Amino acid sequence: xxxxxxxxxxxPAVCGTIAFSFASLxxxxxxxxxxxxxxxxxxxxxxxxxxxxxxxxxxxxxxxxKIASNTGPAALNVAPKRANVAGNPLSxxxxxxxxxxxxxxxxxxxxxxxVSEPEAVESSAEPATEPGVDRASIPxxxxxxxxxVAAPHPLDDALETARRGLENMRxxxxxxxxxxxxxxxxxxxxLKPEYMQVKVRSExxxxxxxxxxxxxxxxxxxxxxxxxxxxxxxxxRNKNQIxxxxxxxxxxxxxxxxxxxxxxxxxxxxxPIYEAGLENLIVKLIEKAERDRAAGHxxxxxxxxxxxxxxxxxxxxxTHPKCCAPYDFHIAxxxxxxxxxxxxRYQALLWPEPGQTKPQLLxxxxxxxxxxxxxxxxxxxxxxxxxxxxPNR
Numbered sequence: 184x185x186x187x188x189x190x191x192x193x194x195p196a197v198c199g200t201i202a203f204s205f206a207s208l209x210x211x212x213x214x215x216x217x218x219x220x221x222x223x224x225x226x227x228x229x230x231x232x233x234x235x236x237x238x239x240x241x242x243x244x245x246x247x248x249k250i251a252s253n254t255g256p257a258a259l260n261v262a263p264k265r266a267n268v269a270g271n272p273l274s275x276x277x278x279x280x281x282x283x284x285x286x287x288x289x290x291x292x293x294x295x296x297x298v299s300e301p302e303a304v305e306s307s308a309e310p311a312t313e314p315g316v317d318r319a320s321i322p323x324x325x326x327x328x329x330x331x332v333a334a335p336h337p338l339d340d341a342l343e344t345a346r347r348g349l350e351n352m353r354x355x356x357x358x359x360x361x362x363x364x365x366x367x368x369x370x371x372x373x374l375k376p377e378y379m380q381v382k383v384r385s386e387x388x389x390x391x392x393x394x395x396x397x398x399x400x401x402x403x404x405x406x407x408x409x410x411x412x413x414x415x416x417x418x419x420r421n422k423n424q425i426x427x428x429x430x431x432x433x434x435x436x437x438x439x440x441x442x443x444x445x446x447x448x449x450x451x452x453x454x455p456i457y458e459a460g461l462e463n464l465i466v467k468l469i470e471k472a473e474r475d476r477a478a479g480h481x482x483x484x485x486x487x488x489x490x491x492x493x494x495x496x497x498x499x500x501x502t503h504p505k506c507c508a509p510y511d512f513h514i515a516x517x518x519x520x521x522x523x524x525x526x527x528r529y530q531a532l533l534w535p536e537p538g539q540t541k542p543q544l545l546x547x548x549x550x551x552x553x554x555x556x557x558x559x560x561x562x563x564x565x566x567x568x569x570x571x572x573x574p575n576r
Contacts, residue, residue, distance in 0.1 A: 337483040338476045341499045344519070345472065349465045351524050358384040358559040359461070361550040362404075367453045368533075368545050374451060378404040383460045384559045386418065396420060398564040399459055402571075403430065411435070413571055416443060416456045417564050425456060426566045428573050438566060438573050453546060461525055464548070468517060468529070475501070478509055491528055492551050495521045506534040513542050520553070527553060 365377045379401050386397040396418040403412040411430015425443050429435045441448045443455045458467075475481055486498040496518040503510040513535075518528035528549040532542035566573040 336476050337481060338472050338501070340485070341483060341501070341517075342469065342472045342476065344499065345465055345469045348519070348524055348526070349462070349469065352462055352465065353385070353387075356385060356462075356525075356555050357387065358382065358557055359553055359555045360557055361553040364547075364549040364551065366544060366547040368543070369451055369453060373544060375406050377406065377409065380404065382557070382559055382563055384564065385460075385462060397457070397460070398559070398561075399456060400564050400571075411572065413566075413573060414456070415564050415566055418457065426573075430572075436574050438576060461550070464526060464529060468526070471511075471515075472501075474509055475503070489518065491518055491520075491549065494527060496527065497521060512545055523553060523555065525553070527551075 360380075360382050363379055363381055365379070367374055381402075382398075382400040384395065384398040387395050389395060398417045399415070401412075401414040403409040409430070413428055413430075415426045416424075421440065423443070424440045425448055426438055426440060428438045443457055449455065482502040482504065484498075484500040484502075486500065489496045489498050499517045499519070501515045503513055506513065512531040512533065514532040516528075516530045517526050518530075519525065520527045528547070530547040531545040533545045535542055562568055
């Protein structure tokens with residue numbers, strides 16, 4: 184085993200070549216499937232570069248209207264009406280009034296009973312009484328507390344969709360494989376697309392009580408500089424380190440153990456490997472949506488009839504018109520596979536630069552040829568697997 188210090192002294196070239204991915208999922212593919220994925224991924228790249236708004240979408244757009252800041256549910260907390268005894272024979276003997284004799288408007292409503300809309304009391308003037316009547320002696324019965332329903336937010340439907348997707352994934356998806364195309368802007372520069380085969384095993388507890396750890400395997404396809412690289416990470420095992428080897432050069436003759444948060448592992452990456460995978464992606468989308476919902480207004484568009492690599496998808500597009508905290512993107516698009524009920528592409532765009540109109544790509548992750556429940560075992564995440572190309576220790 185080679186330590187990080189030995190890597191830097193003996194193999195300085197590796198410091199510029201080892202890098203990893205944010206979201207992952209696939210298994211070893213045949214040459215034909217890789218070629219198909221590359222064609223589809225090229226199509227993805229051209230799409231993101233040339234147009235922010237997809238012109239191929241011809242389905243009706245259902246736009247959620249803006250919510251004015253001064254609108255909300257009608258006020259239900261209304262002061263209780265006092266009984267107006269003016270002209271009432273009972274006022275001659277106020278002490279003879281009993282609750283049963285009061286008008287029906289003073290009926291006590293239990294808190295759990297449906298509340299009908301009360302009559303608003305506009306005037307603040309004191310109720311009229313006959314001379315000699317003590318207002319303090321007029322009984323006032325309590326009224327049930329009003330229940331105010333919050334106004335809907337444009338993100339409510341998107342949040343519900345994401346929560347259902349997360350619940351479905353945790354209940355029904357044990358593992359999955361795919362070919363992933365990743366595009367990221369790191370330190371202000373948009374990097375070249377990366378293509379990789381990946382396998383992902385979800386963390387869960389078996390009926391026997393055995394704990395299955397979150398596990399990831401990656402094999403890079405392109406660009407050429409990273410082709411052949413293999414990466415394995417299993418939560419809580421191997422000192423929680425990444426096991427990696429390069430696909431070419433002298434560094435390909437050794438396998439290396441790296442801290443997933445180390446500067447080598449994070450070089451050219453936006454996220455550490457332990458944040459990879461579709462489940463983590465959905466969790467992050469929910470976190471962002473809840474944050475944005477609390478922050479205020481945004482625009483949300485829902486589309487149908489969009490296809491990614493031939494897969495029918497629905498699209499949720501969220502737009503923040505103004506660049507301000509806490510927002511970290513101008514436009515985000517989530518493409519949800521209708522059959523799998525899983526997101527197979529996420530794209531985020533930044534606000535245009537001063538003097539420009541075109542938003543800039545921040546990050547994009549596309550999953551092609553997704554196959555769920557492949558029955559992966561520990562061997563699929565073992566560097567000594569003979570199907571992999573890891574060199575001897």
